[in-house]
Amino acid sequence: MLSIMWRERISGWTAEVTFHGGASASTLRACELALGQDLPHDLAELLRESDGVDGEYGLGLIWPAARIAADNLDLRNDATLAGLYMPFEPMLFFADAGNGDQFAFVMRDRPADVFVWDHETDSRTMVAPSLATYLEWWLDGRLTV
Numbered sequence: 237m238l239s240i241m242w243r244e245r246i247s248g249w250t251a252e253v254t255f256h257g258g259a260s261a262s263t264l265r266a267c268e269l270a271l272g273q274d275l276p277h278d279l280a281e282l283l284r285e286s287d288g289v290d291g292e293y294g295l296g297l298i299w300p301a302a303r304i305a306a307d308n309l310d311l312r313n314d315a316t317l318a319g320l321y322m323p324f325e326p327m328l329f330f331a332d333a334g335n336g337d338q339f340a341f342v343m344r345d346r347p348a349d350v351f352v353w354d355h356e357t358d359s360r361t362m363v364a365p366s367l368a369t370y371l372e373w374w375l376d377g378r379l380t381v
Contacts, residue, residue: 242282245368249375252292259287259301267301271308271328275301276347278367279330296332297371304330321358327351331370333381339363339370352381 243255264283268274275283279298282289288300299307311317311324328347331339336355341347350370352363363379364370373379 242285246289246297246371246375249372250291253297253375254290255286256288256290256300258285259283263287263301267305270305273328273343275304276328276341276343276367278348279341282367291375293334295334297374298331299329304328322360327353327360329353335381337381354381 246253246255264275264280274280282298283301286298288296288303289298291297296303308324308327308329311327311329317324326342326344327340328343329338329340333339333352338353338355340351340353340360342349342351342360348366349362350364350367351360353360363381364373370379
């Protein structure tokens with residue numbers, strides 16, 4: 237599989253983005269160990285190039301590895317949330333929509349598909365067939381929530 241140059245690709249969709257230094261192998265491994273699962277290949281590759289990608293107004297297009305681990309663990313371990321929502325264990329959240337909704341991979345099915353979790357209704361809807369498509373559609377306005 238050819239390496240995807242994520243910075244170049246994302247910059248082609250928008251100039252309203254901030255990249256960060258790439259995540260180290262140890263940072264990615266710590267994230268995976270904390271979550272008890274491997275990161276999807278494309279997400280890990282993107283994080284190696286930029287440990288998080290911020291959109292316009294600081295929107296978390298892709299969270300840094302440390303936030304991916306922390307937010308997922310918080311959702312999975314919060315007893316109050318467990319009483320309100322379906323289980324979060326199958327999901328791997330990696331971005332937010334800026335309105336409380338969050339984007340995730342469902343790790344039990346095809347971890348390439350991107351879902352949006354609606355925090356008000358607890359619905360989980362597939363919105364893109366890949367990380368690249370999620371980014372392209374979100375940045376060009378084809379994907380809205």
